[in-house]
Amino acid sequence: MNAVSDILRLLSVLLGAAILGNWFLSEVRAARRRGRPWYTAYFSAPGVLILAALAFPILWWLFRR
Numbered sequence: 001m002n003a004v005s006d007i008l009r010l011l012s013v014l015l016g017a018a019i020l021g022n023w024f025l026s027e028v029r030a031a032r033r034r035g036r037p038w039y040t041a042y043f044s045a046p047g048v049l050i051l052a053a054l055a056f057p058i059l060w061w062l063f064r065r
Contacts, residue, residue: 020046 024046031040041047 020049024050 024041024044027041027044027046031038042051
C-alpha cells in the first residue's frame with residue numbers, strides 16, 4: 001500500500017508540473033503574439049510560481065547554512 005501512495009504522490013507532482021508548464025508556455029505564446037519582450041511571461045502568475053519554486057530550495061539552503 002505504501003508503494004501505491006508513493007506512486008500517486010509522484011504522479012500528482014508530475015501532473016501539476018505539466019499543467020504549470022503548459023500554462024506558462026501559453027503565456028509565452030501570448031506575449032510573443034502581442035509583441036512583448038521575452039521576459040514578460042515571467043511576470044505572469046505561472047512565471048512567478050515557477051520562479052518561486054526554483055528560488056525556494058536555494059533560499060532554504062542559504063538560510064540553513
